[in-house]
Amino acid sequence: MNIKFRSVTEDDLPQFKAFLDEHNMLSDSDYERLRIFLHKNPLLSKMAYLDDKIVGGVLCSYDGLRGHLLKLVVEEEYRKQGIGKKLIAEVIMELEKLGCPEVTINCRPFLQNWYASQGFEKLDYMFYIKYLNSDHKDQSC
Numbered sequence: 001m002n003i004k005f006r007s008v009t010e011d012d013l014p015q016f017k018a019f020l021d022e023h024n025m026l027s028d029s030d031y032e033r034l035r036i037f038l039h040k041n042p043l044l045s046k047m048a049y050l051d052d053k054i055v056g057g058v059l060c061s062y063d064g065l066r067g068h069l070l071k072l073v074v075e076e077e078y079r080k081q082g083i084g085k086k087l088i089a090e091v092i093m094e095l096e097k098l099g100c101p102e103v104t105i106n107c108r109p110f111l112q113n114w115y116a117s118q119g120f121e122k123l124d125y126m127f128y129i130k131y132l133n134s135d136h137k138d139q140s141c
């Protein structure tokens with residue numbers, strides 16, 4: 001299978017948003033926020049694709065101090081073939097070019113082992129969030 005990887009651009013937005021929607025990663029109101037996110041963080045979000053079909057993706061931002069990964073997902077039938085690992089590696093390569101010293105992810109407990117296998121260390125700190133819009137509960141990682 002010839003899976004390719006590249007940065008998500010604003011032109012990819014309709015298809016990429018549809019991909020994230022299929023995996024319940026975004027709410028309907030998020031299109032404009034996602035456009036702003038991509039605009040502010042060029043090159044950092046990546047997608048895996050096969051011909052015209054998106055089979056995996058991850059969003060990433062860098063605030064100048066730290067990188068933040070979110071919404072990593074690989075289409076179910078394409079999992080366990082190294083796509084998730086390669087998406088993370090592609091993002092890390094971009095962060096390193098920017099001189100970013102560390103990258104975080106807030107993941108669901110069932111993905112803890114996977115992130116540990118990718119070299120992420122679990123911290124003892126509690127993660128707090130204050131929802132400014134209650135519609136975003138359950139959509140935050």
Ligand SMILES: CC(C)(COP(=O)(O)OP(=O)(O)OC[C@H]1O[C@@H](n2cnc3c(N)ncnc32)[C@H](O)[C@@H]1OP(=O)(O)O)[C@@H](O)C(=O)NCCC(=O)NCCS
Nearest residue numbers: 071072073074079080081082083084085107108113114141
């Ligand atoms: C987590 C996820 C992205 C992994 O993607 P993937 O393409 O299947 O992962 P990879 O094939 O790159 O996995 C790399 C390694 O992890 C292993 N692995 C895969 N899934 C694993 C799991 N659930 N737990 C532990 N290890 C796992 C693979 O065997 C592989 O090991 P190897 O390097 O020794 O061969 C994918 O399972 C997924 O999309 N899950 C749902 C995502 C989700 O719900 N996200 C919510 C937002 S955080």
